Amino acid sequence: MSSSPIRDALANSDVLVTVGSGGVGKTTLAAAIALRAAMEGQGSLVCTIDPARRLANSLGLEALGNAETEISQQTFAKAGLAPKASMRAMMLDMKRTWDELIEKRAPPDKREKILNNRFYQSLSSALAGSQEYVAMEKLWELRTQRDYPLIVLDTPPTAHALDFLDAPNRILDFMDNDASKWLLTPALAAGKFGLKLFNLGGSYVAKTIARFTGTETLQQLADFMLNISGMNEGFKERAHQTRALLEAETTSFVLVTGPMPERLDEAVYFHTLLQQNKMRVAAIAVNRVHAPVPDALWEEVARLPSSLQKKFEDTLKENDHLARQDARGIAKLREACAATPMVIIPRFELDVHDLSGLYETSRWLWGEQRLEVATAGR
Numbered sequence: 001m002s003s004s005p006i007r008d009a010l011a012n013s014d015v016l017v018t019v020g021s022g023g024v025g026k027t028t029l030a031a032a033i034a035l036r037a038a039m040e041g042q043g044s045l046v047c048t049i050d051p052a053r054r055l056a057n058s059l060g061l062e063a064l065g066n067a068e069t070e071i072s073q074q075t076f077a078k079a080g081l082a083p084k085a086s087m088r089a090m091m092l093d094m095k096r097t098w099d100e101l102i103e104k105r106a107p108p109d110k111r112e113k114i115l116n117n118r119f120y121q122s123l124s125s126a127l128a129g130s131q132e133y134v135a136m137e138k139l140w141e142l143r144t145q146r147d148y149p150l151i152v153l154d155t156p157p158t159a160h161a162l163d164f165l166d167a168p169n170r171i172l173d174f175m176d177n178d179a180s181k182w183l184l185t186p187a188l189a190a191g192k193f194g195l196k197l198f199n200l201g202g203s204y205v206a207k208t209i210a211r212f213t214g215t216e217t218l219q220q221l222a223d224f225m226l227n228i229s230g231m232n233e234g235f236k237e238r239a240h241q242t243r244a245l246l247e248a249e250t251t252s253f254v255l256v257t258g259p260m261p262e263r264l265d266e267a268v269y270f271h272t273l274l275q276q277n278k279m280r281v282a283a284i285a286v287n288r289v290h291a292p293v294p295d296a297l298w299e300e301v302a303r304l305p306s307s308l309q310k311k312f313e314d315t316l317k318e319n320d321h322l323a324r325q326d327a328r329g330i331a332k333l334r335e336a337c338a339a340t341p342m343v344i345i346p347r348f349e350l351d352v353h354d355l356s357g358l359y360e361t362s363r364w365l366w367g368e369q370r371l372e373v374a375t376a377g378r
């Protein structure tokens with residue numbers, strides 16, 4: 001059997017998290033891994049965030065919502081697949097998860113007040129880090145209240161892929177910070193807030209408030225802060241629990257990146273951070289790598305009528321250039337992250353948007369298909 005660090009990781013993991021910067025293929029690879037796990041008999045749930053529409057449709061996720069939807073045998077059969085275990089998919093709905101959180105956590109007499117509070121309504125969609133926090137919150141809920149042999153968690157498309165590590169703390173900071181406390185002080189009611197608010201500068205608090213005008217809003221804010229102030233302990237405890245879950249022996253990460261130079265430094269940085277945070281990185285998945293141009297293709301083009309030759313040759317040369325550039329990137333990454341296995345997935349001609357595409361992708365993740373990386377060249 002071919003070696004595959006991701007397959008090996010799944011043998012010992014019940015949570016797998018794909019991380020990386022936006023657009024690199026986190027959602028696609030998360031779905032491919034969950035699909036493959038189900039094919040091999042490990043029932044799975046993939047929790048996606050912002051999936052491309054066509055992929056969402058193929059996973060049976062038409063409406064937004066936190067519903068865990070089972071992919072039917074029929075759907076699999078149409079793709080020529082017969083999984084040994086079931087696969088479910090869901091789309092994480094940020095707003096709804098926040099609401100559920102408040103419903104569960106807030107004291108009963110305050111729930112409605114918080115949910116109907118205009119500041120809360122804006123905060124729950126705008127708060128920096130709320131996406132990451134919600135993803136962690138959902139993961140915790142799924143892990144503790146459901147019985148999936150494998151949960152594959154996709155992470156939000158942020159510039160800083162590891163924001164989620166920090167998300168629970170940031171929520172706590174927000175609740176603890178001086179600005180929040182200050183907003184609760186009587187000065188607020190006395191209307192002396194103008195200058196102080198200005199001093200908050202570009203903070204999200206100020207930005208969110210800036211969307212509103214008038215004291216009614218500030219009253220809403222003050223109400224909101226009062227209502228949630230009793231929830232701190234709950235959040236703190238949960239922050240520790242999610243943290244422990246991420247560090248658990250049975251949780252693995254797949255760091256997804258592209259081979260382009262601008263992605264690499266980021267990937268190395270994320271890799272270092274994950275390791276510093278005691279997270280297990282099962283593999284670095286380098287996605288959308290240009291395959292080197294096979295010799296046979298060069299030869300074929302050489303045999304074309306000269307009128308066509310030039311055009312095709314130019315295309316091949318461009319491809320060859322990109323393949324070599326990718327190979328250099330991969331070599332650099334290998335050197336910088338020597339301890340972590342790497343899997344390479346080629347750039348497919350088409351988007352990966354259906355079950356058969358996901359399965360095909362998994363064959364590369366599972367090491368059944370391997371890209372011969374171009375000789376780096378200088």
Ligand SMILES: Nc1ncnc2c1ncn2[C@@H]1O[C@H](COP(=O)(O)OP(=O)(O)O)[C@@H](O)[C@H]1O
Pocket residue numbers: 020021022023024025026027028029051052157287288289345346347348349350351352353
């Ligand atoms: N290896 C690949 N070859 C071609 N297209 C890909 C590949 N991997 C991902 N894609 C496409 O790239 C787009 C972005 O991928 P996605 O998984 O949504 O990225 P992310 O979740 O990191 O933002 C999608 O349209 C997806 O189908």
Ligand SMILES: [Mg+2]
Pocket residue numbers: 026027028049050051154155157
């Ligand atoms: Mg995504």
